[in-house]
Structure formats: structure tokens, C-alpha cells
Amino acid sequence: MLEFRKDYFQDERDDRLNEVGQPRQRQDMLGHVTGRTRYFDDHAFEGLLHLKVLRSPHPHARLRSIDVSAAERSAGVKRVIRAADVPVNKNTLLSLIGFGKDDEPLLAVDKVRYKGEPILAVVAESEAEAYAALAKIRLDCDPLPAVFDVEEAIKPGAPVVNETYPANTFEYHEKYNHQKLRFGDVERAFASADFVVEERYQMSPIEHAPTETNGSIAAPETNDRFVVHTCTQALFFSLGTAAKLLDLPSNRLHFIGGTVGGGFGGKVDSLTEPLAILGAMLTGRPVRYVLGREEEMLYGCPRGAERHYIKDAVLRDGRIIARKVTSYFDAGAYTRLSSYGAVKCIAHLPGPYTIPNVHADSYCVFTNRTPATAMRGFGITGVDFALEVQMDKLAHKVGMDPMEFRILNAYRDGDMKAHRRKAHNCALIECVQVAAEKAGWPIRDEFRRMNSLTGGGGERAVIPATASDEVGRIGTGRPASTTPPRAPALPIAPPPRVPQPVAAPPPPVPPAARPAAAPTPREQPKPAVPGPQHGATRFSSVFGTRRR
Amino acid sequence: MAKHRGRGMASINYPIGMNLGGDPSQALVHSNPEGKFTVTLSAIDLGQGMKQVTRQIAAETLGVPIADVYVDTADSDTGPHDMGSFASRGTHRVGNAVMVAAKEARGVMLEAAAEELEVNAADLETDGRGQIHVKGAPSRAISVKDVAVAAQFRQGKTIAGRGIFLIPLSEVNAETGEMTPVSCYAHACLVAELEVDDETGEVAMLKMTSAYELGRAINPKMVEQQLVGGAWMGMSHALYETPEPYYPDIAHGPRDYNEYVMPGPADICPHDIAVLERPAPDGPFGGKGPGEMCANPVLPAIANAIFNAVGVRIDELPITPEKVLRAIKAQGGARPQGTPGGRR
Numbered sequence: 001m002l003e004f005r006k007d008y009f010q011d012e013r014d015d016r017l018n019e020v021g022q023p024r025q026r027q028d029m030l031g032h033v034t035g036r037t038r039y040f041d042d043h044a045f046e047g048l049l050h051l052k053v054l055r056s057p058h059p060h061a062r063l064r065s066i067d068v069s070a071a072e073r074s075a076g077v078k079r080v081i082r083a084a085d086v087p088v089n090k091n092t093l094l095s096l097i098g099f100g101k102d103d104e105p106l107l108a109v110d111k112v113r114y115k116g117e118p119i120l121a122v123v124a125e126s127e128a129e130a131y132a133a134l135a136k137i138r139l140d141c142d143p144l145p146a147v148f149d150v151e152e153a154i155k156p157g158a159p160v161v162n163e164t165y166p167a168n169t170f171e172y173h174e175k176y177n178h179q180k181l182r183f184g185d186v187e188r189a190f191a192s193a194d195f196v197v198e199e200r201y202q203m204s205p206i207e208h209a210p211t212e213t214n215g216s217i218a219a220p221e222t223n224d225r226f227v228v229h230t231c232t233q234a235l236f237f238s239l240g241t242a243a244k245l246l247d248l249p250s251n252r253l254h255f256i257g258g259t260v261g262g263g264f265g266g267k268v269d270s271l272t273e274p275l276a277i278l279g280a281m282l283t284g285r286p287v288r289y290v291l292g293r294e295e296e297m298l299y300g301c302p303r304g305a306e307r308h309y310i311k312d313a314v315l316r317d318g319r320i321i322a323r324k325v326t327s328y329f330d331a332g333a334y335t336r337l338s339s340y341g342a343v344k345c346i347a348h349l350p351g352p353y354t355i356p357n358v359h360a361d362s363y364c365v366f367t368n369r370t371p372a373t374a375m376r377g378f379g380i381t382g383v384d385f386a387l388e389v390q391m392d393k394l395a396h397k398v399g400m401d402p403m404e405f406r407i408l409n410a411y412r413d414g415d416m417k418a419h420r421r422k423a424h425n426c427a428l429i430e431c432v433q434v435a436a437e438k439a440g441w442p443i444r445d446e447f448r449r450m451n452s453l454t455g456g457g458g459e460r461a462v463i464p465a466t467a468s469d470e471v472g473r474i475g476t477g478r479p480a481s482t483t484p485p486r487a488p489a490l491p492i493a494p495p496p497r498v499p500q501p502v503a504a505p506p507p508p509v510p511p512a513a514r515p516a517a518a519p520t521p522r523e524q525p526k527p528a529v530p531g532p533q534h535g536a537t538r539f540s541s542v543f544g545t546r547r548r
Numbered sequence: 549m550a551k552h553r554g555r556g557m558a559s560i561n562y563p564i565g566m567n568l569g570g571d572p573s574q575a576l577v578h579s580n581p582e583g584k585f586t587v588t589l590s591a592i593d594l595g596q597g598m599k600q601v602t603r604q605i606a607a608e609t610l611g612v613p614i615a616d617v618y619v620d621t622a623d624s625d626t627g628p629h630d631m632g633s634f635a636s637r638g639t640h641r642v643g644n645a646v647m648v649a650a651k652e653a654r655g656v657m658l659e660a661a662a663e664e665l666e667v668n669a670a671d672l673e674t675d676g677r678g679q680i681h682v683k684g685a686p687s688r689a690i691s692v693k694d695v696a697v698a699a700q701f702r703q704g705k706t707i708a709g710r711g712i713f714l715i716p717l718s719e720v721n722a723e724t725g726e727m728t729p730v731s732c733y734a735h736a737c738l739v740a741e742l743e744v745d746d747e748t749g750e751v752a753m754l755k756m757t758s759a760y761e762l763g764r765a766i767n768p769k770m771v772e773q774q775l776v777g778g779a780w781m782g783m784s785h786a787l788y789e790t791p792e793p794y795y796p797d798i799a800h801g802p803r804d805y806n807e808y809v810m811p812g813p814a815d816i817c818p819h820d821i822a823v824l825e826r827p828a829p830d831g832p833f834g835g836k837g838p839g840e841m842c843a844n845p846v847l848p849a850i851a852n853a854i855f856n857a858v859g860v861r862i863d864e865l866p867i868t869p870e871k872v873l874r875a876i877k878a879q880g881g882a883r884p885q886g887t888p889g890g891r892r
Contacts, residue, residue, distance in 0.1 A: 002772045002821040009826040013834060018676035019608040020833045023769035026600040027618060097570060148796040173722035181725035203865040204790035207808060234632020235590045235622045258622030263594040268634055294803040297791055305795055343720060344567040347729035352561035369798055374634055377840040380562060385865060388558035388848030402888060406559045420726040427735040427761035427826045432559050434759035434822045435737035468723045
């Protein structure tokens with residue numbers, strides 16, 4: 001049941017509109033409910049090939065050798081794609097907007113950093129033949145000590161997950177191992193508070209679980225371009241990512257999408273497009289790469305885990321006078337978007353409340369798990385869980401009704417937020433009042449009369465004196481070398497060497513492994529060459545490493 | 549052994565669009581010679597209704613009926629650049645770009661109509677039903693169709709427009725965190741009512757009651773779809789979902805929908821929703837976006853209701869029956885906290 005409360009903020013709206021505000025039927029509804037809507041996988045191609053990847057069986061291991069000779073001879077196999085076939089085999093997603101350092105290969109080189117990391121790809125006439133070939137690959141690797149807990153990962157001596165960030169933390173402003181928020185003096189407030197409440201909260205990873213798994217189909221066109229049908233949530237983001245990894249001018253890629261069978265944030269990482277296009281480049285044929293359900297659930301990038309420590313100072317009358325937060329965002333093995341989520345958390349704190357002293361440190365931490373990505377409410381959902389359970393505890397502590405406690409502390413128009421911008425267009429108080437009324441949850445008249453438009457600003461708009469600190473400066477804690485000595489006490493003991501078929505170092509890939517005659521023009525991607533890093537130069541760095 | 553009822557609440561706000569901005573969207577709008585419009589985008593419809601929201605914004609801005617507008621997306625050869633469908637940015641960012649494009653197209657359309665009617669374009673208005681007339685004189689009118697024919701075949705005018713919307717990228721101060729993260733926020737407060745079985749630790753949802761402030765609701769039915777579905781997702785996040793049930797241990801990963809635990813139709817509950825609209829000063833017709841934030845208040849409201857029911861605080865998500873049961877046992881049994889806010 002849904003009702004509109006048009007009585008609220010009436011004088012801020014003109015409701016005399018023709019189409020806006022009307023419950024019109026969606027233009028795509030009939031297609032959805034009759035099953036006629038076309039998704040990326042509803043495009044047929046003659047001579048379609050299928051791509052599947054070999055995934056790491058270990059969360060952390062050094063690759064010794066990979067023998068693909070039997071796989072290459074396997075029925076239906078058209079091509080085995082190795083790391084060396086990827087023109088620019090290192091990327092970070094946010095490089096497209098100038099954030100962070102390239103830290104993730106499309107196919108693993110030397111080392112795998114999470115269970116399920118792609119090592120090789122096989123392109124075959126059918127999915128069954130691709131799987132059969134994968135089973136014939138002989139992989140020899142040395143398992144390495146792994147770390148899975150964010151706080152263990154930042155301790156000195158923890159295994160280095162990702163050598164691009166040897167301290168296992170993303171580097172903010174090339175200066176700190178976390179993003180800071182400093183507003184007022186929390187320590188002084190703790191000393192003068194009636195109550196101090198300190199708690200720990202945690203959110204486990206969460207899978208997007210879309211009905212349609214990640215996938216794409218790439219096909220060579222006769223005009224020297226590649227058409228790509230994709231379920232990406234961000235068409236040009238994925239196009240740019242693929243162009244960078246494959247070292248192609250962006251106009252040689254023609255991406256078509258727009259209708260997605262569930263995203264929730266899990267289709268931003270361009271998991272399949274680059275390999276599908278590379279497969280099409282190497283074979284000259286259309287290539288389809290779609291994640292299976294198990295791949296989607298375990299290796300398709302979840303909402304990342306978060307851990308938050310919150311320490312609040314509160315007065316007997318219910319006013320919160322300080323909030324100190326330490327947040328750990330578990331990025332998994334590579335940055336993807338987690339560095340961004342940790343800053344979004346800082347922008348969000350201390351929640352929709354006016355608190356005169358706020359102090360927060362937000363870390364993006366690398367661990368040996370599937371890289372995390374965005375999901376509905378990214379950077380906020382886990383924080384809101386922590387903040388609002390904490391608010392309930394505080395209300396209980398001071399003996400206040402939780403609704404009235406929210407209204408008392410709610411931000412109002414004109415208040416200064418901890419990130420030093422004035423609040424405007426606020427409506428928290430009104431939401432609490434309406435929810436209470438609807439739920440039959442009585443609140444006192446004085447709280448029913450309060451509103452977001454009045455009572456803010458003035459003293460509540462003042463930026464307090466704030467001290468700065470150098471805590472977490474890069475290079476002061478752990479050695480900056482890429483191979484710090486292994487400490488004897490490791491969080492997770494290295495797993496025993498798993499018996500695997502041991503093979504000699506792989507021979508160089510024979511060029512003859514490619515089909516002798518291709519039905520359509522195909523091309524060899526430029527070989528990977530170490531060179532200047534790609535990346536946007538048109539944006540200045542706002543929190544990561546400036547790209548040059 | 550008994551079942552205990554409890555209720556809890558939470559209130560939240562949510563930033564609209566990419567944190568720090570720097571996330572442009574473009575749109576193109578053009579008319580065919582019959583006065584039927586196409587909006588061309590590269591934005592993605594995930595089911596959230598991107599196409600329909602921009603369609604209504606375009607129709608409203610152009611001043612034509614909804615049936616005369618269709619949205620075409622997403623082809624990188626024809627659709628201009630858009631950052632993507634995430635961060636609750638669709639209605640606000642893409643909607644604004646569509647408004648800009650539609651305003652330009654409307655300007656040409658009114659100029660062409662003015663030429664046909666031999667009046668000043670500033671004196672014309674649209675009736676939203678396919679007619680353009682002189683303000684205050686509805687009989688001095690011309691149809692959008694006739695204007696389009698005239699523009700194309702007689703005047704040589706393109707009834708078309710280009711739009712972009714960009715909130716410039718904000719810097720972040722390394723020492724203080726000073727920044728300009730976003731330009732507007734949506735708000736919500738939600739009450740969860742549930743029942744906890746102190747023998748099994750299972751939580752059964754009974755009812756949700758909520759108030760959401762979303763700026764202008766461009767399409768109320770699609771707002772309802774988002775709020776109802778989003779609350780189910782919030783409930784699923786709170787009580788069921790994770791691929792790592794013993795995080796940070798990575799074991800026990802689910803391989804399919806049999807092993808990845810989510811609520812079924814019998815586990816959801818009625819949801820009574822109120823929508824408030826405080827227009828965003830820089831939103832299209834004041835629109836913000838309900839996409840992500842609708843799930844967020846559910847998680848803590850459920851945790852707080854569980855405390856209210858049995859007196860245990862579960863601070864780690866998801867709140868599985870195992871965690872609830874262990875906490876109840878550690879406390880020596882359920883301790884109902886009474887009824888917050890009086891009667892139920």
C-alpha cells in the first residue's frame with residue numbers, strides 16, 4: 001500500500017503537470033511480461049564460439065607452470081588465450097576517471113590473488129568442449145599464505161595480497177593509508193560526556209544474484225570493428241575498459257545493450273567484454289562469454305564486506321556530542337571500486353544527524369578474496385546498518401524513545417555537515433514523524449511540531465576548531481618494499497601443496513595453433529609491451545594517485 | 549519456548565548520484581516529420597525504469613503526450629555518453645540531461661509554430677495533448693504534427709535538442725575530508741514488526757511501515773515498485789544473504805539458488821508506505837531517486853526489532869537463526885523489551 005503525503009512541502013512544488021507525477025505504463029512493460037524483450041544473449045550469430053576461463057583453485061599462489069598442450073589439441077578448441085595475449089594486461093576500473101593505480105590483470109601473471117581468479121581462457125565450438133579442454137590444462141602452482149581478515153591484513157608481516165599496494169591498503173592522496181574526516185575535537189567531548197558507547201559492526205559480503213548472469217557476445221564486423229552485445233550497467237564505462245585492455249581506439253568498438261536482467265551494481269566491472277572481444281580478435285569469429293551461476297555467485301564480484309567501529313559521546317538529555325568511526329572496506333584482491341566506496345562512507349558520516357565533533361578513518365583493505373564491487377547502496381548500506389543500530393543503543397542508554405531520539409539529533413536546513421558543507425533540502429524529521437504516525441507509534445507533541453526547515457543554522461552552522469594529524473602516513477608503518485619479510489605468525493597457515501599434475505614450463509604458444517584459414521578477417525592484438533600507463537589525464541586526482 | 553513480537557525503527561538519508569560528482573550524462577531528442585519524438589541515450593534500463601522516467605520527463609518538457617515520445621537506448625554508435633546506471637543517478641543526472649535536450653527541441657518547435665501562426669514564439673504554449681496555441685487564445689492553434697511537417701518540408705528546421713548534465717568533480721581534502729559529495733539527498737524512516745522464535749532463532753517478518761522522501765516522484769507506480777522491491781532486498785540482506793556465511797572464512801560458498809539463501813514469497817510481509825516529496829532544487833522537476841536507498845533502513849530496523857523482541861543485539865549481518873539462537877542462549881533466554889512507542 002502506498003499513499004502520497006502531498007501536504008508536506010506543498011509550497012515547494014508545482015503539482016500542475018501533465019506527465020510528470022502520472023502513473024504511466026512503462027514503454028517496455030509488455031515486452032517484459034510476455035517474455036519478448038531482447039537481452040544480450042538473445043542475439044544469434046553464425047559460427048558462434050564459446051569462451052570459458054580457467055580459474056585459480058587457490059586463494060593465493062605463485063604460478064609455476066601451465067601446460068595447455070592437451071587442451072589445445074582438445075576437440076573443438078579454436079584458441080587458448082594466455083595472459084601474454086592481452087595487449088595491456090593491467091587495469092583498474094576507476095582509471096577511466098583518473099583514480100588509483102592499475103593493479104589487476106585480465107588474466108593472472110605469475111601469481112593468483114583469490115580463489116577463482118582467471119588464469120587462461122579457452123575458446124571452443126561449444127561450451128561443453130570448452131569445459132572439456134579446461135579440464136585438460138595442467139596447472140602447477142605454489143600456494144602462498146593468504147589473509148582474509150581486514151584487520152589482520154593491515155598488521156605488519158601480513159602476506160602481501162596485491163604488490164601494487166604492498167601495505168594491503170589503498171593509498172589516498174599518495175599520502176595516507178586511509179581517508180580522514182576531522183571535524184571538531186571528539187576526545188574532549190568523550191571526556192565531558194554522560195555516556196560513551198563503543199561498538200563493533202560487521203557486514204558479510206552479499207551477492208547481487210541477478211536472474212541474468214554477467215555475459216557478452218562479441219563479433220567481428222566487416223568494417224574493421226567489433227560489435228558487442230552486453231548486459232553492462234555502464235555502456236561507455238565498459239567500452240572504455242575494453243578499449244584500454246585491448247589497446248583499441250574506442251570507435252572500433254560498437255557496444256549495444258541497455259536492457260539488463262538485474263544488475264544491482266554487479267554489472268559495472270566489465271567482467272566478460274574484454275575477453276569476449278579478444279576471443280573474437282584472435283579467432284575472427286563471434287565469441288560468447290557468459291558466467292555460469294556458480295561463477296556468478298563465487299567469482300562474479302559481490303558487495304564487499306565492511307567492519308565499522310563506532311564510539312559515541314552522548315548527554316543525558318539525548319544530544320550526541322561526538323562520533324568517532326573507524327571503517328574497513330574489504331576490497332578483496334583488487335581495488336575495482338572499493339576505494340570510492342570508502343570515501344563515500346566518509347561523505348556520509350556521521351549519518352543524517354548534526355553532531356558537533358566527528359572523527360573518522362576509512363580504510364580500503366586488500367584480502368585474498370573475490371574482488372568486491374558496488375551494490376545497491378554502495379558505501380552506505382553497511383554504514384547505515386551500523387549507525388542505526390548504534391542510534392537504537394544510544395536511545396536505550398539515555399532512556400529516550402528511538403523516534404524522538406532521531407528527531408532530536410536530526411540534521412536541519414542550514415546545519416554544517418562534517419564534510420564542511422551546509423545541509424539543505426532536509427526531510428529526515430518529517431519522515432520520522434510520518435512513519436511514527438502511520439505505525440501508531442506515539443511521539444510527544446514537541447517532537448511532532450519540529451521540522452527540517454527551522455531550528456537549523458546559527459551555532460549549528462559553525463565549523464569548529466579542528467586539529468590535524470599524520471596518523472597512517474604511507475611509508476611510516478610497514479616497509480614500502482614489495483616483498484616484506486614473512487612474519488612467522490601468519491593469520492592463516494599456508495595450505496599444503498595440493499597435488500596437481502606437474503608439468504614442465506609451458507612452451508611458447510605456437511603461432512600455428514591458430515586456425516589456418518579464418519572465415520572472416522581477424523587480427524592479432526598488439527602484444528603486451530611494458531610502456532607508459534594508460535589512463536585519463538583530463539581529470540585531476542581527487543583522492544587517489546594522480547594519473548600521468 | 550515461545551515466539552516473541554518486537555518492533556524497531558531506523559531513519560536514513562541517501563546521496564543522489566556519484567559521490568563527488570564528475571559523472572556526466574548526455575541526451576539527444578529529435579522529432580520525426582510527424583511530430584513524434586525520440587529520446588536517444590546510452591543509459592541502461594536495469595528494470596528500474598530508466599526508459600520510462602526519461603520518457604515522462606521528455607514529454608513534460610516538450611509539452612506533448614507521452615504516446616508521442618519513445619526512448620531509444622543503449623547503442624554506443626547513436627547514444628551519446630552517459631556514465632552508467634548506478635549510484636541512484638538515473639533520474640537526477642540523465643533526467644536533467646533529457647530536460648536540457650527537450651527544452652532545446654521545444655524551442656525550435658515553438659519557433660516553427662510561431663512562423664506558421666505568424667505570432668511571436670514567446671506568446672505560444674503547449675497543451676500537452678498535441679496542440680500549440682497562443683496563450684489565452686486556444687482557437688489560434690496548430691498541431692505539433694503540422695508544425696513538424698512545416699519545419700521539415702517548408703522551413704528547413706530540425707526540431708531537435710542536445711543536453712548534458714554534469715556536476716563538476718569535487719576535490720577531497722586529505723587532512724579533513726572536506727568535500728562537496730553530492731547536491732541532494734533522499735530520506736526515509738521505516739518501522740519493522742517481527743516475531744522471533746526463541747527455540748529456533750528464526751525471525752518472521754510481520755509488517756513494515758515506512759515514510760520515504762524522494763523529491764518529486766516522476767512516476768508513482770515505478771516509485772512503488774522500487775520501494776516495495778527494495779524493502780524485500782533490505783529484508784533479505786538483513787536476515788538471509790551472504791556468499792560467506794562464516795566471514796572472514798571464505799568456505800561454504802553457495803553455487804546456486806539452492807545454496808544461496810534468500811526469502812521466498814511466504815517470507816515477505818505487508819508494507820505500508822507514505823511518500824513525501826521535497827523537490828531537489830537541481831533535480832528534473834525536483835526528482836531525486838529512490839533506487840538504492842529504499843533497501844537501507846530495513847536492515848537496522850530489523851536488527852532493532854529483534855532486540856525489542858528478545859533483548860539480544862546482533863551486530864553482524866546477516867542475522868541468521870544461528871546467530872540469534874546463540875545470542876539468546878548466551879543471555880540465558882529471551883528478554884522482551886516491552887513495546888516502544890506504546891500500543892502495537
